[in-house]
């Protein structure tokens with residue numbers, strides 16, 4: 001029996017909380033916007049996380065903090081238990097966030113003008129980072145296979161032949177929700193070994209597998225060459241605003257390069273973020289176990305709507321809460337703008353280099369997903 005049943009139906013007003021999602025300054029005053037862009041959830045976090053924050057408040061001191069060994073042990077257990085990858089404590093470098101971590105990894109592993117390869121579409125910093133570290137970006141396409149998105153492996157290989165130094169992997173994939181399977185992961189490993197490309201793997205969505213049959217395969221578990229893999233509890237347990245992540249870099253020389261490339265750029269982790277990650281590792285699983293079926297129900301609601309709606313298409317997600325919806329421009333026009341004008345903010349696919357797509361974040365109470373569907377129906381019926 002769960003010690004508590006969480007009520008994810010509850011609507012919590014996030015206006016005037018400096019919320020990136022709800023207090024967006026571009027929103028018109030005249031319209032009550034329903035925001036479904038940036039990837040955070042409109043759900044309160046687990047009680048144990050709130051208790052950890054209360055303990056810090058009661059103590060009252062907010063000085064600099066060190067990353068305790070207990071946090072490293074907790075991450076080590078989690079990665080071994082849930083992703084079957086056995087890592088050492090020494091391989092861990094704790095950082096304030098994955099995006100700065102990816103930037104540091106790319107800076108460490110490339111010289112100017114050496115390429116970085118990644119998929120289209122993908123979480124937009126993967127495309128932007130090439131410009132940040134002065135390297136050319138090489139992209140390859142994703143394709144629909146059956147009812148899921150996967151890599152176009154031939155296009156991937158054509159890209160690898162251009163001589164990139166780094167491959168950026170997002171697993172589970174944002175957007176599109178693919179949880180890459182064993183055969184896809186081993187093809188990636190083999191191709192990167194053949195072309196001598198270092199894998200940098202972002203696994204922030206690993207715990208958000210909304211369909212339990214998909215297993216998260218950490219590529220580090222198969223890779224024989226040095227690798228940098230990123231993990232965080234912040235996305236799945238909804239503490240993204242506090243930051244905190246770990247780079248797992250088993251190879252000492254590569255770890256040293258990463259640490260040097262990031263020296264002076266990263267702030268120290270806050271006490272809040274350390275205590276919250278400890279509480280999440282120790283107590284977060286029950287909350288997550290209740291969350292996943294709730295997200296799955298939202299996903300299915302959306303999927304049922306898209307299936308019967310001419311002009312819209314979507315592949316069912318295996319992971320993440322970020323739906324990737326394709327629209328027929330000839331039929332629906334600029335669907336993202338029409339939704340925005342009607343009061344629904346979804347992200348334009350171009351942000352991820354996907355034309356005629358929108359990305360919709362459904363990590364919110366069912367009633368808000370129902371409202372989004374009603375707004376899309378109004379847009380479509382013109």
Ligand SMILES: Cc1ncc(COP(=O)(O)O)c(C=O)c1O
Nearest residue numbers: 039097098099100123174202204
């Ligand atoms: C794939 C992926 N990586 C990283 C991030 C952000 O990570 P951080 O806040 O730790 O920089 C996101 C946020 O949505 C994401 O989707």
